[in-house]
Amino acid sequence: MWVDRRRTRTVMVLSDLGRALTLGAVALAALVGGLGLPVLLVAAFATGTLSVLFDVAYQASLVRLVRRDQLLRGNSALEGSRSVAQLGGPALGGTMMSLLSAPVAAVSGALFFVVSVLAIARIRRRETVPEPAVGGRRIREALRFVADHPLLRPICLASAAFQVSFAALMTAYLLFLPRQLHLSGTTIGLALAATGPGAVLGALLAARLPVRFGYGPVLIAAAFLGDGVMLCLPALHGASGGTVAALIVVNLVFGAFGQLVNVTVMAVRQAVTSDAMQGRVAATISFAGMGLAPIGALLGGLLAEHWGLRTTLLLTAAAMLLSPLAMTLSPLRRLGPTLPTPAE
Numbered sequence: 592m593w594v595d596r597r598r599t600r601t602v603m604v605l606s607d608l609g610r611a612l613t614l615g616a617v618a619l620a621a622l623v624g625g626l627g628l629p630v631l632l633v634a635a636f637a638t639g640t641l642s643v644l645f646d647v648a649y650q651a652s653l654v655r656l657v658r659r660d661q662l663l664r665g666n667s668a669l670e671g672s673r674s675v676a677q678l679g680g681p682a683l684g685g686t687m688m689s690l691l692s693a694p695v696a697a698v699s700g701a702l703f704f705v706v707s708v709l710a711i712a713r714i715r716r717r718e719t720v721p722e723p724a725v726g727g728r729r730i731r732e733a734l735r736f737v738a739d740h741p742l743l744r745p746i747c748l749a750s751a752a753f754q755v756s757f758a759a760l761m762t763a764y765l766l767f768l769p770r771q772l773h774l775s776g777t778t779i780g781l782a783l784a785a786t787g788p789g790a791v792l793g794a795l796l797a798a799r800l801p802v803r804f805g806y807g808p809v810l811i812a813a814a815f816l817g818d819g820v821m822l823c824l825p826a827l828h829g830a831s832g833g834t835v836a837a838l839i840v841v842n843l844v845f846g847a848f849g850q851l852v853n854v855t856v857m858a859v860r861q862a863v864t865s866d867a868m869q870g871r872v873a874a875t876i877s878f879a880g881m882g883l884a885p886i887g888a889l890l891g892g893l894l895a896e897h898w899g900l901r902t903t904l905l906l907t908a909a910a911m912l913l914s915p916l917a918m919t920l921s922p923l924r925r926l927g928p929t930l931p932t933p934a935e
Contacts, residue, residue, distance in 0.1 A: 599648040599649075599651050599652035599655060599870075600652065600711055600712075600714055602644055602645070602647075602648035603645050603648045603649060603652070603711050604708050604711055604712060606641040606642070606644045606645035606648070607641075607645065607704045607705075607707045607708045607711070608704070608705075608708055609637065609641045610637075610638050610641050610642070610645075610701075610704045611701040611702075611704035611705050611708070612701070613634050613637045613638050613641070614634075614638075614697045614698070614700045614701035614704070615697070615698065615701045616630075616634065617630065617631070617634050617694075617697045618694040618695075618697035618698045618701070619694075621694040621697070622694050643874075643877075646877075647870050647873050647874050647877070648870065649669075650857065650861070650869070650870075650873045651869035651870045651873060653665045653666065653669065653861065654861050654864075654866060654869050655866065655869075656714070656716050659861075659862055659930060659932070660929075660930070662858045662861050662862055662930060663797065663798065663801060663802065663854070663855070663858045663930070664798050666797070666854045666857045666858050666861075667794050667795065667797045667798035667854050668794075668798075670790075670794045670797070670850060670853065670854050670857075671791055671794030671795060674787060674790035674791045674793075674794055674850065730871065732868070732871070733868055733871035733872055733874075733875050734875060736864075736868060736872065737872060737875050737876065740863065741921070741922045742859060742860075742863055742921070742922060742923055742926075742931065743860060743863065743864070743872065743876070744921070745917050745918055745920075745921030745922075745923055746856055746859070746860060746876060746918070746923070747875070747876050747879045747880075748917045749814070749913075749914040749915070749917040749918050750856075750876055750877075750879060750880035750914070751879045751880050751883055752910070752911075752913040752914045752917060753818070753880065753911060753913075753914035754880040754881055754883055754884045754887060755883045755884065755886060755887035755890070755910075756887060756907050756908075756910035756911040756913065756914070757884075757887065757907075757911060758883075758884040758885070758886075758887030758888040758890075758891065759887040759888065759890045759891030759894065759903070759907040759910070760821060760891060760903075760904060760907035760908055760910075760911065761888070761891070762887075762888045762891030762892050762895065763891050763894070763895045763900050763903040763904050763907065764824065764904065766895060766900055767824070767900045767901070767904060768782070768838075770900065771900055771901065772827060772828070772829065772830055772834060773829075773830045774830050774835070778830070778835055781835070781839070782835060782838035782839050782842055783842060784842075785838075785839040785840075785842040785843040785846065786842045786843070786845060786846035786849075787846065788843065788846070789842065789843040789844065789845065789846025789847035789848075789849075789850070790846040790847065790849070790850040791850075792843075792846075792847045792850075793813075793846060793847040793848060793849065793850025793851040793853075793854070794850050794851075794854055796847070796851050797850065797851050797854035797855055800851065801855050801858070801928065802928050802929075803928065804928070805926060805927045805928050806855055806858075806859060806923075806926035806927065806928070806930065807923050807924045807925055807926035807927070808924070809851070809855060810852060810855045810856065810859075810918060810923060810926070811915055811918050811919050811923070811924055813848040813849075813851040813852045813855070814848070814852050814914055814915030814918060815912065815915045816844065816848045817844065817845050817847070817848030817849045817851070817852060818845075818908070818911040818912055818914060818915060819908075819911075819912060820841050820844045820845055820848075821841065821845060821904075821908040821911060822905070822908045822909065823837065823841055824841065824904045824908060825901045825902075825904045825905045825908070858930060859923075859926065859930065859931070860872065860873070860876065862930040862931055862932065862933075863931050863932070863933055864933065865933050891903060891907060894906060894907070
């Protein structure tokens with residue numbers, strides 16, 4: 592709601608400054624000996640809240656900065672660069688924690704947020720801030736808009752189905768790798784890291800495939816392939832090189848087609864939403880998906896406890912296919928090589 596009333600650049604800058612100050616406060620608390628669980632909980636809550644604000648503004652900003660026919664390429668470039676950053680970020684963070692002290696690592700993280708502020712501040716194109724509805728109508732308006740829209744409603748349902756089943760699958764998956772396949776921590780990290788290069792590849796494919804084959808066919812095919820590949824997991828046995836290679840391929844495929852779905856869905860959502868509602872619609876769909884993830888994780892734990900890891904992986908991987916099925920049974924499947932407009 593705040594994003595729709597303000598310039599997205601301002602929201603992103605303030606969010607990054609807030610995250611930088613939060614990490615700086617954590618480092619200061621560690622230096623004076625006051626770092627404990629309460630401080631970490633407050634810092635985690637503050638950072639998470641600011642990250643949500645940044646992400647919503649990040650998604651809404653593109654619509655205000657480029658033409659609608661450039662949304663797909665813009666999202667592809669942004670998500671590709673973010674995927675590349677996410678490849679090196681965890682490794683860099685882990686290395687800094689190993690070689691340096693925790694306070695120094697926290698200060699370094701704060702400095703990276705400052706760099707982000709300086710980069711965003713260099714955006715010179717002027718935004719036009721729309722005039723949305725006021726008061727309590729703002730949230731109700733977004734909820735009603737998503738629920739009534741023939742394209743956004745199935746996107747929201749598909750996101751919810753994916754997030755619940757994926758969270759359940761990951762709960763069992765992270766236990767399955769060491770306990771059933773007897774893989775070391777290093778090998779597990781290598782296999783899971785394959786998702787990163789896959790995401791970069793998916794972002795590159797997203798710039799070309801939808802405009803060539805149609806948004807609907809690409810979206811549904813990519814969702815079926817990306818989610819369906821997880822059905823291979825229960826069939827794996829042992830810690831052989833073949834098993835590790837198969838895991839790398841599965842995660843690579845999942846990352847590639849998952850990112851292709853993500854970029855395509857983002858472009859469609861932005862295209863059919865008016866500028867005045869971009870932030871609220873993005874937040875509504877994100878909440879419908881990510882808000883249900885904890886329930887999925889709990890469900891995955893209960894299934895694993897009562898039915899075993901392999902059975903849980905099979906059931907949750909099959910449940911992930913409800914997401915592309917929801918899109919197949921909706922008007923999304925008829926989208927052609929051009930993006931729809933808000934009027935459509």
